[in-house]
Amino acid sequence: MRSTAEARRVTVLNAAVSAFARTGFHATPVTAVAAAAGISEAYVFRLFSGKLGLFVAAAGACFERIATAIEAGAERAAGGSPEEVLDAMGRAYAELIADRDLLLFQVQAQAVTDIPEIAEAVRAGYRRVATFVQDRAGASDAQVQQFFAYGQLCHLIVTAGLEQVPEPWARALTAGIRHP
Amino acid sequence: MRSTAEARRVTVLNAAVSAFARTGFHATPVTAVAAAAGISEAYVFRLFSGKLGLFVAAAGACFERIATAIEAGAERAAGGSPEEVLDAMGRAYAELIADRDLLLFQVQAQAVTDIPEIAEAVRAGYRRVATFVQDRAGASDAQVQQFFAYGQLCHLIVTAGLEQVPEPWARALTAGIRHP
C-alpha cells in the first residue's frame, strides 16, 4: 500500500485541472492525466467514475480553489466599503490565476456545458463564488454583475492572447486589467 | 453539375457554424456537418482543407455575420452620441444571437485557441468588431472595454443557463441583459 486512494485522488485532480485547462475535455485523453499524475490510466478509472466523473470532480476542485482565494482576499479588506472589498477580491483572483490553469479550465468547462453534469458543476461553482461576493462584499446587483463581466473579459484576453497584441483595439480591451 | 462549389461552401459553412456551436470542435465529427449540409463527408474534405480548415472558415463566417449586424445597428443610430451608437450596436447584437449559434460558436472557438490557426482567426474576428466599435461609435477605450466585458458576460449566462435559475445570485448576473 504505497498511498491511500484519497491522497491519490487529490494528486490526480491537480493533474486533471492542468491537463483539461490546456486541451479541454474532448481533446484530453485520460492517459495524459494519468501520466501527469504518475499513475496508470486504469487506476484513474478506478478512482473516478469515467472521464466525465473525473472532469466534474476537477471542476469542483477548480472552483474550490477560486472560492478560497477570494475569501482570503476579502479577509484582508474586512470592514471596508463594498468597493474596497470587491477590489481586494479582484486582486486575490488576479494573483491566483497568474498560472492560467484555473482561468483556462473555466473556459473549457463553459464550452462543454452541453453535457448536463458539467453544466450543473459550472452553475454550482459560480453559485458559490457569486453568493459569496454578494454577501461578503455587501455589493449591489450591478456591482456583482460588473465583477463577473470583467472577469469574463479576462477569459477573452487570455485565450486570444490579447496582451501580446500591440494594436489599439487590443490595448483598449486590456487597459487596466491586472497582469493576465 | 448540380451546384457550384462556391455555393456548396456557403451551405456547408452555415451547417458548420451550427454544428460546432452545439458540440465544439473536437466533439463534432465532420460527418455531422456533412449530414446537416446534405452532402457526403468526402466532399466536405474536398471543399475545405481538413476539419481545421473548415472550422477556421466557419469562424470567419461567424464573425462576418456579427460584424455586419453591428454595422447595421450603428447605421440606425448614425450621428448619435457614442452612448447611443453603442446601445444600438448592443441591441443589434442581442437580436442576432437570439438563436444562440453565433454566441456558442464564439465560446467554442475560444476554448480551442491552443490551436494557433484558430487563435489567429479569433483575434482577426475580434479585431474587426473592436476596431469598428471604436471607430464608428467614437467610443472611449473604457467604453469599448465595457461593451466587450458585458458581451462576454452573456456567454457565461447562456452557457450556464443562468436565465433559468431563479436564485438571487443568478438574477444579479442576468439583470438588464437583453433576452439572451
Place this chain on the structure above:
DNA sequence: CAAGTGTGTGAGTGCACACTTACAAACAAG
C-alpha cells in the same frame, strides 16, 4: 461524339482513445 473539367460519393484504412479484465504486489488482522 470525344476529351476534358468540375461535382459528387461509397467504401475503405489506420489510428486514437474510453473503458474492462485478469492479475500481482503490499499491507492488515487473526
Place this chain on the structure above:
DNA sequence: CTTGTTTGTAAGTGTGCACTCACACACTTG
C-alpha cells in the same frame, strides 16, 4: 502463515472518426 482487503498495472477490446482513393455522373468545348 493464511486469508482478506486495498493499491496498482499490463494488456487487451471495441468503437468512432479523420482522411483517402477509386470511381461515377453532369456539363462544357471543339
